[in-house]
Amino acid sequence: MKPPLAGLLLAWYRKAHRDLPWRRTSDPYRVWVSEIMLQQTRAQTVIPYYLRFLERFPTASALAAADEDSVLALWSGLGYYSRARGLWKAAREIAARSVFPRCFEELRELPGIGDYTAAAIASIAFGEPRAAVDGNVLRVVARVQNDSADIGASATRERFRAIAQQWLDPSHAGEFNQALMELGATVCLPRNPLCRVCPLAELCRALQQGTATELPVKLRTQKPVEIEAVLLAIVHRGRVLLRRRDASARHMPGFWDLPSPEDLPGARLREMLGEFRHTITHHHFHFRVLAAERGERLGRAVGFRWMRPADLAAVPLATTARKALRIAGFPPAA
Numbered sequence: 001m002k003p004p005l006a007g008l009l010l011a012w013y014r015k016a017h018r019d020l021p022w023r024r025t026s027d028p029y030r031v032w033v034s035e036i037m038l039q040q041t042r043a044q045t046v047i048p049y050y051l052r053f054l055e056r057f058p059t060a061s062a063l064a065a066a067d068e069d070s071v072l073a074l075w076s077g078l079g080y081y082s083r084a085r086g087l088w089k090a091a092r093e094i095a096a097r098s099v100f101p102r103c104f105e106e107l108r109e110l111p112g113i114g115d116y117t118a119a120a121i122a123s124i125a126f127g128e129p130r131a132a133v134d135g136n137v138l139r140v141v142a143r144v145q146n147d148s149a150d151i152g153a154s155a156t157r158e159r160f161r162a163i164a165q166q167w168l169d170p171s172h173a174g175e176f177n178q179a180l181m182e183l184g185a186t187v188c189l190p191r192n193p194l195c196r197v198c199p200l201a202e203l204c205r206a207l208q209q210g211t212a213t214e215l216p217v218k219l220r221t222q223k224p225v226e227i228e229a230v231l232l233a234i235v236h237r238g239r240v241l242l243r244r245r246d247a248s249a250r251h252m253p254g255f256w257d258l259p260s261p262e263d264l265p266g267a268r269l270r271e272m273l274g275e276f277r278h279t280i281t282h283h284h285f286h287f288r289v290l291a292a293e294r295g296e297r298l299g300r301a302v303g304f305r306w307m308r309p310a311d312l313a314a315v316p317l318a319t320t321a322r323k324a325l326r327i328a329g330f331p332p333a334a
Helices: 005-016 028-037 043-056 060-065 068-075 082-097 104-108 115-126 135-145 154-167 170-186 205-209 319-327
Strands: 225-233 239-244 268-280 283-293 304-307
Touching (some): 043 068, 060 082, 068 082, 115 170, 135 154
8 A cells, every 4th residue: 555645745845845934934924925925936036035025024014014115125126026016915904904814715815815825824824724736736736646637727727726635634734735835846847857756756647657747738828929128228427317117017017117218219329238138927028228318308207216326225126127237337236
């Protein structure tokens, strides 16, 4: 008789898991912040942001009391900024309630919290026996079951969630969820999975059938959109000119970025300083950074501001601005 999957997984996790700061706590606020930051972002990238964020906003009440710009400024560079806005809005709701939600259903009602995040917080912080299923977990389930169904389909994701729920050890729900996610992040990799060191190797049907590298299957894909763009580096007396994106901007509304030629039609373009690529979902941008002079005076033009290096840390900077400013020799503080 084969050992139960949960037992194999938990034994492996207790010996082999990475020592990450959010794994040293069961505080629901800290677990929540980590889960939001980890969405579509690698753990090593998240660590310094997580530590700085909690130093500035150690509780949900502290976060709720902050203004949105302060939150976005601290998040600047981490990407996917709707996460920060959702976190801030949810913190304000929690502060209004005066109590942190303690179950999946209550957590699910908060802005920016979906099924996965609610299940992760409920299980890790409160021990609720509910499987948390993200992309890593979907991949593990597909391979262990040798299931080639399309994980882009909601019916498949729900079926895989039910399988993960069957696997769950209800007495160690939070630890089990973290173990399954850790397996997907470090061993059951999208490409070149490390099957030889996998604790579930003897239970994995895909490994037995030689199909592990073919799974999971995701049929729905969007073709990438290639976009050429230009940013202007206009520096005068130790200050750089930035423009704030308005609330209707498609990407990163409310953030400060370098102006484009369309923003300053009277600008005098000079030499190219460099170029970089930037991807947002399926949009692939190719930016050229040009030195320029502003041309006519800005006066009190709305949305523009001259900033010194010390000013940049206090405002929400677009990721593209950070990349362009480094090229222009005007890097923001870390």
